Amino acid sequence: MIRLTASVLATSLALTACNPSAPVSGDIDTIAPEADLDTGSETETDLTEILADPDDIETVGYPEGWEMQLYWSGEYPNGFAVTQEGTTVMGHETITFGEYPPIYCGLPHKATYSPWNVARMISDELVFVAMTFPTTFTINEDVSLEVFVGDGVEQLDLKAGDTLTYKSYIAEGFFIAEKDGVSYEMNEAALPQSTEFEQGPEDEEWVQVTCADAEEARAWVRYEQALQAPGVEPYEYTGFGEAADLP
DSSP states (O other): OOOOOTTSSTTOOOOBSSSOOOOOOOOTTSSSOOOOOOOOHHHHHHHHHHSOOGGGOOEESOOTTOEEESSOOSSSOOOEEEOSTTOEEEEBSSEESSOOOOEEEEOOTTOEEOTTOHHHHHHTTOEEEEEEOOEEEEOOSOEEEEEEETTEEEEEEEOTTOEEEEEEEEETTEEEEEETTEEEEEEGGGSOTTOEEOOOOOOEEEEEEEOSSTTOOEEEEEHHHHTTSTTEEEOOOSSTTOOOOOO
C-alpha cells in the first residue's frame, strides 16, 4: 500500500514561475491524510512518473514575483466534478496570465478533478499546480517558535522587527515561510497576534487534464474558469482525503 498526502506534494515548492528551476522536494508519504490503496508497486510507480518536474512546466505572462507550487493548498483542496454529458471547459496550452488563445476541452461525464482522486490522477495524468505570489510578514515582538525544517523540528527565535516571506499556505493553519534563504513550515496560530501580514493576490490553481477527444489533447485548466462552464460543479467531499469520480 501507499499513503498519499492531502495534496500529494504538500511539502514541495518550485521557485519562479517564469523560470522554475528548484528540484521537487518531499515525497508522497509524508503528510496526512492517509489514503490506503490496495495497490502494488506498479501503481506506485505510475503515480511517481506523473508527478511534475517544474523544469517541464511552462508559464506565459506572469509578472515578476509569482511563483509555482506543485500542489493545491487547503484542508480540503478545491475540486470540481463534471455533472453533464458533453461538457466543455476553456483551457490553454500553457499556464497563462491574462487572455491567451484558448483550447476548448471536452471532459468526461462524472469525472472528478481533485488532488485526492488518485484513480483519475493516474488515468488522465493530471498535474496540479498553483501560482502563488509570496508576500512578507513582520514580527512585532520577540518570540520563539517550534518549526519544521525538512524532516526535523527546530526552535526558531525571532526578534521584533524581523521580516519573513510568506511563501505558501499548506493546511490547518500551517504555511511555508522563508528567512535568510531557509524554508520553514510553521503554524500561524503560534505567531504573536501583533504580527503584520502583507496582502497579495489570491492563488491561481491550474490542473493539466487529458481532453475527451480522439487526439487525447492536453490542456491546462484554471479552477475558476472550469467552474464557469455549464455542467461543472464544485466537488463535495464526503471524507477527509477521499475523492472519486461521481457514481
